[in-house]
Amino acid sequence: MRPYKLPLSSGFTLIELIVGIVVLAISLVVITSFLVPQARQSIDPIYEVRSAELGSSLMNEILAKSFDENSDHTGGGLWRCGETGQPSCTAASDYGPEGEDRGQYNDVDDYHTNGNFISIDDSLGVDLSDIYRNFSYRVNVDSSENGISAAKRIEVIIRAPNGTDYAFSAYRWNY
Numbered sequence: 001m002r003p004y005k006l007p008l009s010s011g012f013t014l015i016e017l018i019v020g021i022v023v024l025a026i027s028l029v030v031i032t033s034f035l036v037p038q039a040r041q042s043i044d045p046i047y048e049v050r051s052a053e054l055g056s057s058l059m060n061e062i063l064a065k066s067f068d069e070n071s072d073h074t075g076g077g078l079w080r081c082g083e084t085g086q087p088s089c090t091a092a093s094d095y096g097p098e099g100e101d102r103g104q105y106n107d108v109d110d111y112h113t114n115g116n117f118i119s120i121d122d123s124l125g126v127d128l129s130d131i132y133r134n135f136s137y138r139v140n141v142d143s144s145e146n147g148i149s150a151a152k153r154i155e156v157i158i159r160a161p162n163g164t165d166y167a168f169s170a171y172r173w174n175y
């Protein structure tokens, strides 16, 4: 008669369990280190698109205005500031609105924000900060760049909620 043999015990040893836990921990660290930055970056294209929309619409609005407060505002550009017999153009130190509200801006340098970021509003001065939450913009008007006094360089900077600045620039000539 053959002796009865007990079956060998099956399962994991303590060493195998510890190795398994270590491997699982390492793989979790690798996965999360890939996923977390991507989740954060997934919002970036949305900020970029919204900033591009804001920047181009604000730039279009600015470029549609007169070159200067002392220019012809009738739209025909019959005379220009700085010409013989016409008033001189606004000095760079006086850039900014001449007492106008946002909805009444009539020349390019009215939009000059003097280095400050301000909340988003539309061309009538209606506050849009609820729609563009945590966005802000700054406009810098400079007529001294490269010695070109007959043109104003307009720089629009849109600041996205993540702190990234998107810059747009254009020249407005005296016409």
Ligand SMILES: [Ca+2]
Pocket (backbone or CB within 6 Å): 069, 097, 098, 100, 105, 106, 107, 110
């Ligand atoms: Ca003005």
